[in-house]
Amino acid sequence: EAQVTQNPRYLITVTGKKLTVTCSQNMNHEYMSWYRQDPGLGLRQIYYSMNVEVTDKGDVPEGYKVSRKEKRNFPLILESPSPNQTSLYFCASSWQGGQPQHFGDGTRLSIL
């Protein structure tokens, strides 16, 4: 089954404690992206990757890092999380930029 898998689904943590949200896709897609969803703001892009070792900033990259060492994985790293990063996060992939994206089920992060 084609899918994008995010882990964890839920996480409550404290300010400053580094965390990583993993994202893996099994569709051999070149393009992957991270979004955050906040009430009234829709989804905003954090980072994207057009292919292995090719990443770039989206609209709201501050406080986040990503890496793309393998085609299937695109982890999101919060090195020093802060309460304003409390949000619902989605990973997505598509075979090429501009094409319909497949979304994971989301990761709800609470930073206290």
Place this chain on the structure above:
Amino acid sequence: AQSVTQPDIHITVSEGASLELRCNYSYGATPYLFWYVQSPGQGLQLLLKYFSGDTLVQGIKGFEAEFKRSQSSFNLRKPSVHWSDAAEYFCAVGAPMGQKLVFGQGTRLTINP
């Protein structure tokens, strides 16, 4: 810069009634347009897309959308809604080989029995 506006934050319709969700976009060239649906606790699922050609596109679950270039709109319609259609709906605009999708704020749909 690309932008998407969904003017209705929340819409309530009765089961069996028709539905139209509005979407207006801003983009300098011919856009790629999408509608996604998000059920509670789940990710986004693609309903339909418009790349080119026929301006009336059919999607899954009985939804359709019409691209109107003159009005910069891509409204989503369904002739008769079902209780299972209650969800949040997002319109998005992208570009060929583009790096990102730009999403609207979303419209939450409630169905009255």
